[in-house]
Amino acid sequence: MLTIQFFALALLATAHARSVYLEDLKLQPYLIDVTNIDQDDFEDALTDHRYESVHPAYLNRVRRQLGSMSTNPDGSTNLNLKVPLVRGESNVLSAVGSASGIQSAAGYRDAGIKAGPGYGAAGGGLALDNIHGHQMSLTGQHVPGLGNQLTAAGRLGLVNTENHKLGANAFVTRTMPNIPNLPNFNTRGGSLDYSFRDKVGASLGMAHTDLLRKTDYSAMGNLNVFRSPTSSVDLNAGFTKSQSPFPAFNHNWRPQGGLSFTRYF
Template identity: 55%
Template sequence: MFAKIFLLTALLIGVSCRHIQIVHRPNAYVQDSTNLVEDDLEDLYSEQEFESVHPIYLTPRVRRQAHGVLNSNPDGSMNIMGKLPLAGNNNNALSAIGGISGAKPGGFSSASAGLALDNVNGHGLSLTGNHIPDMGNQLTAAGKLNLFHNDHHNLAANAFATRTMPQNPVIPNFNTYGGGLDYSFNNKLGASLSAAHTDLFKRTDLSAMGNVNLFRNPTSSLDFNAGVSKSISPFIPKQSWQPAFGLSYSRFF
């Protein structure tokens, strides 16, 4: 059943999507730097017992109560992500998801809401609506396919398509699509490669990022992130790789 849903969503993405521009991956799907989705899977159906020879992410459990993550940005603003399980069985979990990014006194940078379907083997699908004040709205379909996992390593591929609908009538609706690879080791070290393209602006965004978890317990996490990004477009005169780094502190609730 899950495979059929995944295939149908992939086909819908391919039919509806042209090319798009987004500087970063969609909020609800790929900006889950605190692994809220994966933590859900590890806590799903916790009353069931499995043989200890299996890695924990091969036998996920889903939380049955609402929960979320609060973390901070370098400019002092906050990001809030929440998730509410709606239905599920031993293999799949359907949840309502939502979040606010860049929240600070006087406003926020974006707000999102949608649905996420998570599979016991690490696969996932999501459909998310995003509102950006003074800019417009976005609708994103995304999917994740777990390629490999064992006791120490985890490798997953992801893809998304976003439809942006600007409030300015002069700017037409446009599409962005992209994808990437995410790798993690012992939930301590991580790396990702991603690319996104927006045909309207003839722009392609590339990024390579890495992160190290410095501290983590059931209620908080501190991570160091570093990497480089580059935008390629005939309208951008300077197209060199730009470094980025910083600390991210998250609080789970």
């Protein structure tokens, strides 16, 4: 029954953040659905040792007991928190929080955006993880210079074994700008991702914003270069494409990637 419920919610899930540029509206770039900590595996939320004997196959990876801190190619930092609230035999309900694109004063001056420290987006919400790889979440966040966003997301675990993980994701984000004459608008999308032994992975994603008549595509791959119980180094590379009748939003396939460092705590 739970699997059927998650399948129905697969239209409300995602695994990837999408960048939207409103250059003609004089806005800075911002991220949609950057609160993606709900994508973490079920074992990341388990801190009760009784699960080690019941489900040992799901506990052979790094356990994120509270959260993680990661770096971006531009030098900014992301913080994620995930605190279990209620545990069952197959499900964990957690409180989640995140802050992305945290920059120092020097970082913002170098980027030519503004002087002084700041962040790209911050928020929190609730996430439900199932032992079979199904997930869903409801999160809200504030984006400085734009407004607020509410995201409903979910994941259907198609394959969830020790060596192979395949999932279908979908999401819908409601953006509520605090900019005069800019109406509320929705962005919806989805992706399909695969990973082998948590070392090599790939994903295909798409997101569409009706207001901008803009569709974003992505084809990405990732390689885990190093992992320890407390840290991880990952290489991400791929291509992105945007289609829109507005030239400011339209571009063909562009390379994208970088090396990221993550610290778990």
